Amino acid sequence: MTDHASEAAARDAAQTGASPVCPLLRVEHLSIGFKMYDPAAPYFRARKVEVPVIRDLALTVRAGELLAVVGASGSGKTLLADALLGRFEPNARVAGDIWFEGWRCDAAELARLRGRGISLVPQGVDSLDPLMRVGEQVVGACGRGRAGRERRRARTARMRELFDAYGLAAEVERMYPYELSGGMARRVLLMCALMDEPRLIVADEPTPGLDMDLAVHALRDLRAFADAGGGVLLITHDLELALRVADRVAVFRAGTVVEETASANFAAPELLAHPFSRALWHAMPEHDFAAARGGEGER
Numbered sequence: 001m002t003d004h005a006s007e008a009a010a011r012d013a014a015q016t017g018a019s020p021v022c023p024l025l026r027v028e029h030l031s032i033g034f035k036m037y038d039p040a041a042p043y044f045r046a047r048k049v050e051v052p053v054i055r056d057l058a059l060t061v062r063a064g065e066l067l068a069v070v071g072a073s074g075s076g077k078t079l080l081a082d083a084l085l086g087r088f089e090p091n092a093r094v095a096g097d098i099w100f101e102g103w104r105c106d107a108a109e110l111a112r113l114r115g116r117g118i119s120l121v122p123q124g125v126d127s128l129d130p131l132m133r134v135g136e137q138v139v140g141a142c143g144r145g146r147a148g149r150e151r152r153r154a155r156t157a158r159m160r161e162l163f164d165a166y167g168l169a170a171e172v173e174r175m176y177p178y179e180l181s182g183g184m185a186r187r188v189l190l191m192c193a194l195m196d197e198p199r200l201i202v203a204d205e206p207t208p209g210l211d212m213d214l215a216v217h218a219l220r221d222l223r224a225f226a227d228a229g230g231g232v233l234l235i236t237h238d239l240e241l242a243l244r245v246a247d248r249v250a251v252f253r254a255g256t257v258v259e260e261t262a263s264a265n266f267a268a269p270e271l272l273a274h275p276f277s278r279a280l281w282h283a284m285p286e287h288d289f290a291a292a293r294g295g296e297g298e299r
């Protein structure tokens, strides 16, 4: 841990009257680019250039809150999720600060927090091992000997508690991933994340492939986690779904958050500050999919 933000938070609080409690997660000026051969240059003159994907991004997640990061496909959302877990490709160039519970963390510290504070619900259900029963995967490796047996017993009990709390039938434990429906597989991924009693869950597109009912169900589980005091960063391209569960929405465009606002402000376009947020509002099915007015070309 390199720094502590509680003094800064207390100072801010003295100035603004806000609560001095540190947010669970705070990201400031995060920029990520990739060093790669210039795709525009002819091959015989190719040289390495830095291609920016995330630029000067800021967001905050507090305990008890679900923040949705809503952005188009391919805009860098998974890259953001990976960054929060301290996972960077070797050619990534990273700048900016990520604070977890008031501590500024570098990539190695974030990677250590995985499973010890921060859990990821990954974008693909293919992260489940096809050859292992669901129960074994959720419980995870427990080690050998007496300590291993104790740990297995404790983790199995926790898994059963979670299955029960989140409505997964006990027989799912003995199933293989191919026997699960899309909705069940998504739920199992969430259970894997919850096993480690995280304070923050980063959920990367947890709903594609699910019908509306199941998607809402999956998001309700995340909402329940936030209501119990955890923080959730929900990454999605589906604003309509996000608005059903999120307290606040971070509108993500061209690699940065152009507006972080209360979900309630999506009630009317006048309540939204950025033209792209208003364009998203107009593009929602219930607002007749109007063309993305005011969005394109504006940053």
Ligand SMILES: Nc1ncnc2c1ncn2[C@@H]1O[C@H](COP(=O)(O)OP(=O)(O)OP(=O)(O)O)[C@@H](O)[C@H]1O
Binding pocket: 034, 036, 053, 072, 073, 074, 075, 076, 077, 078, 079, 080, 089, 091, 123, 205, 237
């Ligand atoms: N190691 C890398 N080197 C170069 N470019 C990369 C690397 N990793 C990711 N990118 C680029 O970063 C961009 C953002 O990718 P990312 O997967 O984060 O988007 P996304 O918003 O999660 O997309 P989706 O909606 O499909 O999940 C892509 O254009 C991708 O090509």
Ligand code: NI
Binding pocket: 077, 078, 079, 123, 204, 205
């Ligand atoms: Ni993605």
